[in-house]
Amino acid sequence: MRAVVVEGPGQITVTTVPDPTPGPNDVVVAVDACGLCGTDLHLVDGEIPVVNYPITPGHELAGRVVAVGGEVTRLAEGDLVAVDPSLPCGECRYCRKGKGNLCEPWQAIGISSPGGAAEYVQVQAKKCYPLPAGTPATAAALIEPLSCAVHGLDKVPHDLTDDVLIYGAGTMGLLLAQLLKRAGVNTLSVVDRRQDRLDVAGSMGVSAVATDAAELDRDGWDLVVDATGVVAAIEDGLGRVRKAGTFLQFGVADAKASANFSPFKVYNEEITIVGSMAVHNSFDRARDLLVSGAVDSDALITNTAGLNDYASALEEFRTGAGLKTQVLPSA
Ligand SMILES: [Zn+2]
Ligand SMILES: [Zn+2]
Incomplete structure (x- = not known):
């Protein structure tokens, strides 16, 4: 063969x-x-x-x-x-x-x-x-x-009243978006640097798309999902999790990469950070x-x-x- x-x-x-x-x-x-x-x-x-x-x-x-x-x-x-x-x-x-x-x-x-x-x-x-x-x-x-996306969502709470933000409108981000839309959440927003990918996300009926989360942020999100593995996106996303909210690290970052986050925010706002693998x-x-x-x-x-x-x-x-x-x- x-x-x-x-x-x-x-x-x-x-x-x-x-x-x-x-x-x-x-x-x-x-x-x-x-x-x-x-x-x-x-x-x-x-x-x-x-x-x-x-x-x-x-x-x-x-x-x-x-x-x-x-x-x-x-x-x-x-x-x-x-x-x-x-x-x-x-x-x-x-x-x-x-x-x-x-x-x-x-x-x-x-x-x-x-x-x-x-x-x-x-x-x-x-x-x-x-x-x-x-x-x-x-x-x-x-x-x-x-x-992989089903397993990722197994690991994080999400319900009807949640506002959800996904970083990355590649295949994984869009699979996660379709599952979350089907599961039912209050709003579902998607951020990606590329407009062509955001157009696909928009065609899937998400609530909002943007090239920068700052354009959308009012008071953060209950669930933030990184589907990029990019440190800048991860750091940005960790900063936008609402009190009692959850951050899902789904994207595959470089094994040697590190990202900064505020331990005070994680403590003071009872933030949960979750990983999901395969x-x-x-x-x-x-x-x-x-x-x-x-x-x-x-x-x-x-x-x-x-x-x-x-x-x-x-x-x-x-x-x-x-x-x-x-x-x-x-x-
Ligand atoms: Zn694979
Ligand atoms: Zn084994």
């Missing part, structure tokens, strides 16, 4: 590798769509310590089951599935505490084992989530990032939300490419062009 192989940092090839075969509890999925995200950039740049090079990247994938292991009864050839890429060990301190997303050593399909930027991928059957026939594979490949018991609920139309996938998937164009698609994604980029290996 054809597969993208990252031989080492900065070395992307598209080459022919042996077809995968399923173990007894596995299936082989023909990948129809595989999203790119910031994690893939970090992988290609050599910034993820747990990567086993050479590696086929791709952890946001959906496709059709084409081979089924002997012990698998729940899936059949032809099933359309989305794949939960996380591979918690089940034995470490964090897995035993029910925090598999924080597993040590953390591993995932497309990070430590071959991923979806290939014609086929071998996965454990239990990591596959079936979808109704006719679900577009491109939409199904949004379930992984959507499940997928945690949220993949099935994200699947259900996607199937019921919670997400405008057409608005989010702006760029698609064939497998041979993986490297150029990734570099275009790096420039911030569009929103979600997907490779379509079967196309």
Whole structure:
């Protein structure tokens, strides 16, 4: 089969590798769509310590089951599935505490084992989530990032009367916005430096958009979400949380970055600061939300490419062009 192989940092090839075969509890999925995200950039740049090079990247994938292991009864050839890429060990301190997303050593399909930027991928059957026939594979490949957003909102209180501010109108910010709008909050505002992204947020029916939160701020917000990972946005957002409010750090900042905040404000105003990392018991609920139309996938998937164009698609994604980029290996 054809597969993208990252031989080492900065070395992307598209080459022919042996077809995968399923173990007894596995299936082989023909990948129809595989999203790119910031994690893939970090992988290609050599910034993820747990990567086993050479590696086929791709952890946001959906496709059709084409081979089924002997012990698998729940899936059949032809099933359309989305794949939960996380591979918690089940034995470490964090897995035993029910925090598999924080597993040590953390591993995932497309990070430590071959991923979806290939014609086929071998996965454990239990990591596959079936979808109704006719679900577009491109939409199904949004379930992984959507499940990260579901987990993020699991971790923070939000209710009908809350005013909510999101920094960042990229794919993650817009997924979070659509979920919060669906959940029902008093107002939902989105800040991004880019007007084209704010236009998409506006089309999704949020209350207000701006390139700078100062344009919108009256007396702060009950929930502020960072979906940028940018220190300037994080510091600005931490300063705009209302008394008794919550700040959600969802965006992935540089591992070496630090941000300033006022410990006095956190104390005096009883502010809660929460982190959210990847997928945690949220993949099935994200699947259900996607199937019921919670997400405008057409608005989010702006760029698609064939497998041979993986490297150029990734570099275009790096420039911030569009929103979600997907490779379509079967196309
Ligand atoms: Zn990702
Ligand atoms: Zn573990």
